[in-house]
Amino acid sequence: MIRMGMIGCGSMAASHATTFRPLDGRMRFTAFADIELERAEAQAKHASGAIAVADYHDVLDHVDAVVIALPHDLHYPVGAECLRAGKHVLMEKPLALNRAQCHALVEMDRSPDPVLMVGYVMRHEPLWTELGEAIRTKRFGEVFHVSIWTEQYTDDSRGKWLGQAARLGGGQLFSHGCHYIDLLLHWLGEPVSGTHVGTNLCTPWMEREGTSNVSLKFASGATAYHFGTWGARGSRLRYSVHAHTEQGMLELDFADGTLTLYRDRSGSDLPALQALAGPGETVESANRVVIARRSGAATKPVVAQMAAFLDCIEQRKTPEISAAQSMRSLEVIWRLYEAEEAGVVADLRGV
Numbered sequence: 142m143i144r145m146g147m148i149g150c151g152s153m154a155a156s157h158a159t160t161f162r163p164l165d166g167r168m169r170f171t172a173f174a175d176i177e178l179e180r181a182e183a184q185a186k187h188a189s190g191a192i193a194v195a196d197y198h199d200v201l202d203h204v205d206a207v208v209i210a211l212p213h214d215l216h217y218p219v220g221a222e223c224l225r226a227g228k229h230v231l232m233e234k235p236l237a238l239n240r241a242q243c244h245a246l247v248e249m250d251r252s253p254d255p256v257l258m259v260g261y262v263m264r265h266e267p268l269w270t271e272l273g274e275a276i277r278t279k280r281f282g283e284v285f286h287v288s289i290w291t292e293q294y295t296d297d298s299r300g301k302w303l304g305q306a307a308r309l310g311g312g313q314l315f316s317h318g319c320h321y322i323d324l325l326l327h328w329l330g331e332p333v334s335g336t337h338v339g340t341n342l343c344t345p346w347m348e349r350e351g352t353s354n355v356s357l358k359f360a361s362g363a364t365a366y367h368f369g370t371w372g373a374r375g376s377r378l379r380y381s382v383h384a385h386t387e388q389g390m391l392e393l394d395f396a397d398g399t400l401t402l403y404r405d406r407s408g409s410d411l412p413a414l415q416a417l418a419g420p421g422e423t424v425e426s427a428n429r430v431v432i433a434r435r436s437g438a439a440t441k442p443v444v445a446q447m448a449a450f451l452d453c454i455e456q457r458k459t460p461e462i463s464a465a466q467s468m469r470s471l472e473v474i475w476r477l478y479e480a481e482e483a484g485v486v487a488d489l490r491g492v
């Protein structure tokens with residue numbers, strides 16, 4: 142039974158103690174730390190026998206592993222200390238604040254002894270995974286373009302570290318967009334070039350961009366676009382993905398929980414839409430079919446992520462998203478930021 146600690150009990154940690162019940166036989170929370178003690182205490186209430194402390198050093202004697210869910214400027218110092226103490230670490234994305242701190246953690250990484258895994262929870266979301274596998278395996282033929290939209294409103298972070306570039310490591314793209322740059326690299330392979338234009342217009346709580354537009358080109362010839370905003374006062378797309386393939390356009394509508402194939406042209410070279418319908422789905426329109434739908438029974442992504450972390454510890458495996466691996470998407474973002482500042486297209490070869 143792995144003794145787990147949680148360092149940082151803010152929005153990420155909310156209700157974690159109860160969320161992880163499905164992993165009861167494999168781990169138990171034994172310690173919670175937050176500089177605002179009452180936040181640690183609120184979590185500890187749900188985990189019998191767990192301690193709550195304000196100083197994270199005080200968890201180290203009570204745990205085998207920790208989840209670090211802290212402001213980004215604390216990822217490196219706290220992560221390094223936990224690794225030095227021999228604790229397995231699940232670091233909430235991004236790995237750390239900047240290149241130097243990330244490289245230092247990569248240098249320290251001795252996974253699986255102890256494990257250092259970076260938490261990119263969208264990698265564990267079933268519909269996103271299904272779409273990603275369809276793209277990676279060319280299930281609907283070659284994929285020539287993917288667009289991802291994420292539209293949120295975050296003015297409740299006014300005055301908090303999330304708006305401060307020096308604590309966040311950048312703006313919306315670095316903090317939230319890193320999930321989607323990570324997915325685009327995972328789905329489409331080697332990036333070759335790209336651009337970023339961002340603005341903090343209408344998100345004055347952000348020192349750097351609150352709204353971000355990224356265009357990427359990949360070695361396969363495929364292109365990708367990512368629009369992310371923390372300033373959406375309303376939204377229709379919310380979290381959506383469009384992937385254009387040789388056999389039609391795949392749409393992930395995350396709010397609706399559906400993955401749909403759209404096809405306007407017909408032809409004997411294309412499989413009939415009926416053949417592509419997901420389990421229990423029928424073709425109700427001549428130009429589209431639902432190929433997958435969110436299942437209420439599916440494991441929650443944070444639980445699947447924690448299970449992957451436990452697998453690494455128990456089976457002495459290197460995590461799929463290791464410290465070094467997680468730096469690829471961050472390196473893309475740093476090069477995009479630098480190119481934006483210089484007014485040029487970013488060279489992304491070799492990331």
Ligand SMILES: NC(=O)c1ccc[n+]([C@@H]2O[C@H](COP(=O)([O-])OP(=O)(O)OC[C@H]3O[C@@H](n4cnc5c(N)ncnc54)[C@H](O)[C@@H]3O)[C@@H](O)[C@H]2O)c1
Pocket residue numbers: 148149150151152153154174175176177180195196197209210211212213215233234235260261262316
């Ligand atoms: N995977 C996701 O989908 C997702 C979503 C949100 C946030 N995150 C990540 O989780 C991490 C935390 O984000 P959040 O939104 O929970 O932030 P938050 O501000 O809500 O929580 C951070 C917590 O850390 C505590 N803290 C600050 N300094 C501390 C210290 N020295 N010692 C102990 N505790 C300290 C704060 O009091 C606060 O409770 C970040 O890395 C963020 O990017 C991930």
